[in-house]
Amino acid sequence: MxxxxxxxxxxxxxGLLTACGADGGGSDAGSSKTTLSVAALEGGYGRDMYTxxxxxxxxxxxxxxxxxxxxxxxxxxxxxxxxxxxxPDVVVLGQGRKAALTETLIKDKALEDLTPVxxxxxxxxxxxxxxxxxxGIVGNLNTNPYGDGKTYTMPxxxxxxxxxxxxxxxDKKGWKVPATWDELFALGExxxxxxxxxxxxxxxxxxxxxxxxxxADVGGEQFYTDVMTYKQNVWQTPQARQALDLTTKLLKYAxxxxxxxxxxxDFTKNQQSIxxxxxxxxxxxxxxxxxxxxxxxxxxxxxxxxxLPAVTAGGKRYITTSVESxxxxxxxxxxxxxxxxxxxxxxxxxxxxxxxxxxxxxxxxIASSLTEENAAFYQVYEDASVTALVGGFASxxxxxxxxxKATLFDTAxxxxxxxxxxxxxxxxLNDASEKLRQAGS
Amino acid sequence: MARPAERGRxxxxxxxxxxxxxxxxxxxxxxxxxxxxxxxxxxxxxSGFSPDMRxxxxxxxxxxxxxxxxxxxxxxxxxxxxxxxxxxxxxxxFLAAIMTRQKLRGRSLYRFILYVPSVLSVVVxxxxxxxxxxxxxxxxxxxxxxxxxxxxxxxxxxxxQLVLWSVAIAMVWQSLGYYxxxxxxxxxxxxxxxxxxxxxxxxxxxxxxxxxxxPLIWQNLRTTLTFFVMSAVNLSFVLVRAMTGxxxxxxxxxxxxxxxxxxxxxxxxxxxxxxxxxxxxxxxLVSLLVSRATRxxxxxx
Numbered sequence: 001m002x003x004x005x006x007x008x009x010x011x012x013x014x015g016l017l018t019a020c021g022a023d024g025g026g027s028d029a030g031s032s033k034t035t036l037s038v039a040a041l042e043g044g045y046g047r048d049m050y051t052x053x054x055x056x057x058x059x060x061x062x063x064x065x066x067x068x069x070x071x072x073x074x075x076x077x078x079x080x081x082x083x084x085x086x087x088p089d090v091v092v093l094g095q096g097r098k099a100a101l102t103e104t105l106i107k108d109k110a111l112e113d114l115t116p117v118x119x120x121x122x123x124x125x126x127x128x129x130x131x132x133x134x135x136g137i138v139g140n141l142n143t144n145p146y147g148d149g150k151t152y153t154m155p156x157x158x159x160x161x162x163x164x165x166x167x168x169x170x171d172k173k174g175w176k177v178p179a180t181w182d183e184l185f186a187l188g189e190x191x192x193x194x195x196x197x198x199x200x201x202x203x204x205x206x207x208x209x210x211x212x213x214x215x216a217d218v219g220g221e222q223f224y225t226d227v228m229t230y231k232q233n234v235w236q237t238p239q240a241r242q243a244l245d246l247t248t249k250l251l252k253y254a255x256x257x258x259x260x261x262x263x264x265x266d267f268t269k270n271q272q273s274i275x276x277x278x279x280x281x282x283x284x285x286x287x288x289x290x291x292x293x294x295x296x297x298x299x300x301x302x303x304x305x306x307x308l309p310a311v312t313a314g315g316k317r318y319i320t321t322s323v324e325s326x327x328x329x330x331x332x333x334x335x336x337x338x339x340x341x342x343x344x345x346x347x348x349x350x351x352x353x354x355x356x357x358x359x360x361x362x363x364x365x366i367a368s369s370l371t372e373e374n375a376a377f378y379q380v381y382e383d384a385s386v387t388a389l390v391g392g393f394a395s396x397x398x399x400x401x402x403x404x405k406a407t408l409f410d411t412a413x414x415x416x417x418x419x420x421x422x423x424x425x426x427x428x429l430n431d432a433s434e435k436l437r438q439a440g441s
Numbered sequence: 442m443a444r445p446a447e448r449g450r451x452x453x454x455x456x457x458x459x460x461x462x463x464x465x466x467x468x469x470x471x472x473x474x475x476x477x478x479x480x481x482x483x484x485x486x487x488s489g490f491s492p493d494m495r496x497x498x499x500x501x502x503x504x505x506x507x508x509x510x511x512x513x514x515x516x517x518x519x520x521x522x523x524x525x526x527x528x529x530x531x532x533x534x535f536l537a538a539i540m541t542r543q544k545l546r547g548r549s550l551y552r553f554i555l556y557v558p559s560v561l562s563v564v565v566x567x568x569x570x571x572x573x574x575x576x577x578x579x580x581x582x583x584x585x586x587x588x589x590x591x592x593x594x595x596x597x598x599x600x601x602q603l604v605l606w607s608v609a610i611a612m613v614w615q616s617l618g619y620y621x622x623x624x625x626x627x628x629x630x631x632x633x634x635x636x637x638x639x640x641x642x643x644x645x646x647x648x649x650x651x652x653x654x655x656p657l658i659w660q661n662l663r664t665t666l667t668f669f670v671m672s673a674v675n676l677s678f679v680l681v682r683a684m685t686g687x688x689x690x691x692x693x694x695x696x697x698x699x700x701x702x703x704x705x706x707x708x709x710x711x712x713x714x715x716x717x718x719x720x721x722x723x724x725x726l727v728s729l730l731v732s733r734a735t736r737x738x739x740x741x742x
Contacts, residue, residue, distance in 0.1 A: 204688070256596075
């Protein structure tokens with residue numbers, strides 16, 4: 001009697017232990033079918049397009065079984081397994097996310113070199129993946145993070161980010177979208193008389209697209225790269241000071257509600273102030289249309305997108321282009337199958353499915369398959385004075401306690417509320433940049 | 442003659458061990474091992490994924506001393522713990538005393554209302570308070586406006602001096618009812634005769650509270666206090682993450698949220714674990730302090 005009890009509890013304990021330990025790794029030793037595990041972020045484009053693309057792929061490749069894991073917080077779901085050494089084969093996830101999973105893997109040099117995919121022919125087509133991509137979309141810090149000519153993340157969708165506004169309001173008031181900073185501040189004064197604020201942001205983190213473009217506008221592409229690669233004393237240069245000057249001045253025109261709503265819970269209220277004609281501009285991306293599609297809005301409202309105004313009249317303007325990427329972890333089991341699948345994602349067949357959900361791939365000639373509202377956003381690239389700007393801060397080995405993006409963006413909250421001065425901002429940036437520079441070299 | 446009894450006892454011991462074994466194994470695997478790991482990892486620089494782990498000794502800890510954001514997170518945590526603990530415990534005791542001693546009408550209704558927040562998920566509480574604190578049409582600012590006290594309207598979650606206290610209020614609201622119910626059950630077991638006797642001697646309700654109620658539930662209070670301090674550390678993290686994300690500009694960051702940011706967002710896993718060690722030591726120290734400071738001869742009735 002007693003012995004059987006002991007046995008029973010021992011069995012229970014063992015059972016509990018093995019239950020935790022055993023979790024299929026996804027490799028089917030018995031069958032000849034390859035199981036390809038794909039993890040994707042469920043972003044503004046929804047999840048249907050992935051299931052459709054995978055269906056189309058499986059129809060052509062009966063020997064491959066694609067298993068899709070998709071979620072709005074995909075990082076939280078795949079990270080524990082990755083820590084235990086079980087990596088998905090293909091991951092569709094961009095940089096600039098809060099969890100910074102892609103950045104972490106880049107810092108760790110834990111991504112597979114995808115340069116061969118660029119040279120590979122798109123399955124079922126004559127052209128290579130590289131030939132189909134639009135110019136300048138690979139070969140930047142975003143896709144080639146180590147600057148060694150090798151592509152580690154493939155650009156999956158691209159979208160312009162910039163200042164969003166209500167076209168309807170501008171038409172009604174007869175205002176012109178400002179082309180220079182002077183015009184912008186003048187408009188700020190005009191709007192103030194109507195009780196409208198000039199500027200807001202959903203959360204300070206949305207200032208990424210704003211700042212990257214501004215830095216390039218102020219100092220040109222070389223200066224932008226210097227900032228992104230932490231060149232020594234780059235934040236003490238007159239160009240950096242000018243960028244901070246302009247921003248500090250702009251933040252004086254920020255809607256009074258901005259900081260109070262600039263958190264995860266309330267950021268849509270800041271976005272709503274554009275729809276309600278309480279504020280003129282906010283930095284954002286094209287996903288805003290889908291995100292706010294059910295929100296109430298002022299009569300005659302229509303989304304407009306403009307690049308930042310030029311620093312000098314007629315000067316070159318940059319538009320930060322958000323690129324979401326697809327990558328293969330070095331730890332993946334089926335790397336060859338993964339690469340073939342990635343190449344397929346650039347096929348006309350797949351592109352058509354993605355475009356239906358407004359997910360625009362950087363493939364030549366894609367604009368013709370877009371909806372009217374979306375196509376209007378992509379027109380900013382047709383302005384001769386506007387250049388696409390891809391990428392962000394270069395990755396270095398992680399530096400404890402230093403997050404230059406937080407220093408650059410979040411401080412805006414303190415500038416608006418008066419808790420920090422522009423000088424403190426500049427000093428903190430210089431300090432963070434210097435620490436990262438030392439970690440990078 | 443002693444043998445059979447001894448054998449019986451040994452058999453008992455085996456049985457007890459067997460019963461404890463599953464829990465023991467789980468405790469070791471899921472509590473002891475990870476805790477030891479936290480301590481070990483705090484001596485390394487590691488991003489969390491790569492095989493590239495570098496032993497740096499105490500460097501992570503010396504860095505912490507220079508890290509302004511960490512210092513601020515620490516200050517915020519201490520401030521929250523002190524204020525929230527004092528306010529919650531004080532109010533819970535006060536309310537419990539009123540509810541058990543005074544013959545209030547609708548007592549169980551009050552108890553129910555005050556207890557409800559403890560069953561709500563923290564995310565719901567964060568949403569409730571975000572609505573209350575809304576600077577434009579929130580309940581608090583709306584009420585102030587209705588009372589023509591416009592000058593008192595605040596940007597509750599956007600003001601760096603206020604945001605932490607806004608979080609503190611939500612924390613108090615969440616835990617108050619639970620502790621009140623705990624104290625009520627303690628107080629209701631105090632014999633009525635003590636109060637009757639003291640009332641005959643002319644003791645006021647306040648005097649009765651400090652001379653009878655408080656000493657007699659002291660053991661109860663001690664246990665809950667330690668328990669509360671620990672849960673407040675966790676609660677502050679969840680609320681801060683859901684309500685403010687540590688913002689604006691890090692002004693409502695607490696230890697656990699800063700640890701999370703460093704370990705998972707800034708890829709400084711070792712550094713995050715060093716913060717974890719500090720939290721561990723800090724919690725341990727606080728429990729010790731609380732238990733020392735409140736030690737008294739237990740009174741009985």
